[in-house]
Amino acid sequence: MMLRNSIWWYLQRITGAALVPLLVAHFWVEHYMTASIRHGHLSYQAILTRVANPLWQAIDISFLLIALFHGLHGLFGIILDFGWIERRGARITATVLTMIGIAWAYWGIEAFRHL
Amino acid sequence: MSTPARVVVRNYTGQLVGMTAWLLQRVTGLLLLFYLFLHVETIHQLSAGQAAFDQQLAFYGTPFFKLLEIGLLATVILHAFNGIRLTVLDLGIAHGRQRKLFWVLVMGAGTALFIAGAVPIFIFSVLQR
Amino acid sequence: MNYTVSIQRSRQGGKAAWKSYALEAAEEMTVLDALFAIRQQQDATLAFRCSCRVGMCGTCAIRINGVARLACKTRLSALKSQQVTLTALPHFPVVRDLAVALDPFFEQWRRIRPRFRPQNPEASELARIPAGSDYSRLTSGKRDCITCGACFAACSIPGMNKRYLGPAAINRALLRILDPRDAAHQQRLDSVNDLHAGVWRCHTQFSCGAVCPKGINLTHSITLLKRGVVGNQAESNA
Numbered sequence: 001m002m003l004r005n006s007i008w009w010y011l012q013r014i015t016g017a018a019l020v021p022l023l024v025a026h027f028w029v030e031h032y033m034t035a036s037i038r039h040g041h042l043s044y045q046a047i048l049t050r051v052a053n054p055l056w057q058a059i060d061i062s063f064l065l066i067a068l069f070h071g072l073h074g075l076f077g078i079i080l081d082f083g084w085i086e087r088r089g090a091r092i093t094a095t096v097l098t099m100i101g102i103a104w105a106y107w108g109i110e111a112f113r114h115l
Numbered sequence: 116m117s118t119p120a121r122v123v124v125r126n127y128t129g130q131l132v133g134m135t136a137w138l139l140q141r142v143t144g145l146l147l148l149f150y151l152f153l154h155v156e157t158i159h160q161l162s163a164g165q166a167a168f169d170q171q172l173a174f175y176g177t178p179f180f181k182l183l184e185i186g187l188l189a190t191v192i193l194h195a196f197n198g199i200r201l202t203v204l205d206l207g208i209a210h211g212r213q214r215k216l217f218w219v220l221v222m223g224a225g226t227a228l229f230i231a232g233a234v235p236i237f238i239f240s241v242l243q244r
Numbered sequence: 245m246n247y248t249v250s251i252q253r254s255r256q257g258g259k260a261a262w263k264s265y266a267l268e269a270a271e272e273m274t275v276l277d278a279l280f281a282i283r284q285q286q287d288a289t290l291a292f293r294c295s296c297r298v299g300m301c302g303t304c305a306i307r308i309n310g311v312a313r314l315a316c317k318t319r320l321s322a323l324k325s326q327q328v329t330l331t332a333l334p335h336f337p338v339v340r341d342l343a344v345a346l347d348p349f350f351e352q353w354r355r356i357r358p359r360f361r362p363q364n365p366e367a368s369e370l371a372r373i374p375a376g377s378d379y380s381r382l383t384s385g386k387r388d389c390i391t392c393g394a395c396f397a398a399c400s401i402p403g404m405n406k407r408y409l410g411p412a413a414i415n416r417a418l419l420r421i422l423d424p425r426d427a428a429h430q431q432r433l434d435s436v437n438d439l440h441a442g443v444w445r446c447h448t449q450f451s452c453g454a455v456c457p458k459g460i461n462l463t464h465s466i467t468l469l470k471r472g473v474v475g476n477q478a479e480s481n482a
Contacts, residue, residue: 003437005444006472013205016198023191027232044168047161064155071148078141081445083405090439108155114162130311133450134400140447204448207471210464213450 008073015070022063057112064108072097132214136197136221143194150187181240185233192229196221245271247320249278251290252331253341260338263287271321275308275328279315279342291341299457302392306342307331312394312455333397348402349393352409356417356435361428371425382422386415386465388458395452395462407441411452411462414443418465436469443469 029050050056076097079085085093160171174180200216203209209216247267254260265282273281276294283290295303297316304315309329320328336344362371373379395411402408409417417432436442443466452462 003433003443003469003472005437005439005442006470009444009470013202017202020195020199023195044161044165044172051158051161064151067151071144071151074141074144075148077444078145080440081401081404081447083407083440085440087440104152104155108158111155111158111161114159130398130451130454133448133454137400137447137449201448204463205467205470207464207467207473210450210453210461210467213448 012070012073012077015066015073018066019063019070022059022066025059026063051112061109061112065105068101068105068108072101132217136200136217139193140197140201143190143197146190147194150190176240178240181236185236188232188236189229192225192232193221196225245269245320245326247278247326247328249282249328249330251329251341253290254338255340256338269320271319273320274316275306275313275318275320275323275330276304276315278320278328279330291339291343293343300390302390302457305333305392305394305397305457307333307397312397314392314394314457317457333393335397335402336393344393346391346393348406349391349396349410349412352396352413352441353391353416355409355441356413356420356432357428358413358416358420360420360423361426363425363427373424379422379424383419386419386460389415389460390458392457394455394457398451398455399446399449400451401445401447401449405440405445407438408445409436409438409441411446411466414446414469415460415462415465418469421469446470 051060076094079093080090157171160168197217200213200220203216204213245268247269248264249267250262250264252260253263265286267278267281269278269281276292276297279290279292279294283292292306292315293303294316295301297304299314299317302314305312306315307313307330308315308318309323309325309327312333330342332338332342332344336346336348338344389412391412393412396402399408399411402410414436417436420426421429421432421436438444446463446466448463448467450463453460453464456462
């Protein structure tokens with residue numbers, strides 16, 4: 001039997017752990033595969049080609065969603081740490097952060113649809 | 116009179132590793148969240164067409180921006196490695212060695228990885244221009 | 245050995261000011277010995293708390309060269325410096341000089357209901373916990389808290405968040421939760437589960453365990469509750 005709030009604590013660690021391989025893969029792909037670091041910059045075509053591939057889209061979108069949860073939940077923790085908000089304030093803040101997260105996710109996913 | 120700096124440093128550093136790591140985690144986390152915002156914005160620029168995007172890319176190729184990128188690498192490594200350290204500690208492992216874990220994993224392995232990543236970026240991007 | 249003892253002195257509501265004292269003292273003397281020497285030989289107005297002088301009561305906790313410690317258990321030689329800087333414990337209102345009011349600490353202490361609540365108050369026989377039992381094993385090293393407040397002072401969270409229970413209160417809650425004879429597990433679990441005040445505001449800084457004069461690994465106690473490892477214990481005992 002766990003404490004009621006421990007699911008969030010676990011999720012922060014699980015998403016954090018998941019972000020490590022996702023980040024490594026992303027960094028490698030961007031700066032060493034796509035970018036061809038020797039030439040010093042990316043090219044529009046190279047990025048477009050990679051990003052048009054549905055597999056990369058799926059990976060990138062997962063990356064975004066997991067990063068958004070981890071980041072916004074971390075921000076929630078910082079706000080709580082300062083002790084600025086009351087009990088009801090915590091629920092309101094959580095709701096606001098969730099809405100920001102959903103909007104941000106939608107904005108991110110939308111970027112792929114315009115290609 | 117206030118405590119001489121060298122005494123403060125000596126007596127504080129041992130105690131403050133955990134607290135500094137916490138502070139670093141918070142600061143790097145916020146920076147990364149801000150970066151994520153900028154990054155999604157950039158990807159949106161892809162739909163602006165080749166000409167506009169190439170202009171953006173030219174800016175991203177400047178030495179100034181490459182230095183920012185190196186800064187990003189440092190921020191990510193700090194946050195990720197300390198995050199791993201915290202997860203290990205949260206599992207109840209190595210509690211007596213939490214400071215060592217910081218110096219070896221975050222500072223030691225982190226610096227090594229940072230150099231491995233930053234040097235190529237620096238040489239091929241900043242120095243070549 | 246010649247020491248310079250700098251103390252941050254203040255009256256309630258007044259501005260703090262540093263006052264330095266030159267002291268000739270033996271290395272084996274404790275900071276508390278030094279404070280007595282200053283009070284007796286140089287400045288009778290110096291205020292500080294102490295009681296047992298042997299590390300049992302927790303009364304003399306102050307900040308010594310930046311670290312929260314018991315004055316009676318800190319030898320001058322351990323400081324590795326001839327400059328001794330003393331301030332009152334942070335996160336507590338200062339009464340005078342090095343004496344603080346411990347109200348913030350005990351307010352949180354009371355919130356976890358530290359008193360033992362027996363399952364059968366009418367029982368005539370003592371409920372015994374055999375040596376080598378689960379409770380004995382899990383709580384070994386965690387039972388010696390002397391409520392000195394050093395952990396509360398050392399952790400940065402109580403400084404930011406007045407509602408945080410603090411390591412000592414959470415550790416005591418853990419002991420009650422693990423106790424098979426106690427009847428109030430759920431109430432204690434609820435208080436440590438509080439999003440604003442409970443274990444979730446701990447961020448594994450380890451400052452608490454580092455300053456505990458009894459060597460309690462407080463971070464470990466808090467981590468056990470976070471991971472829900474002790475929950476099962478409470479369930480099977482309820």
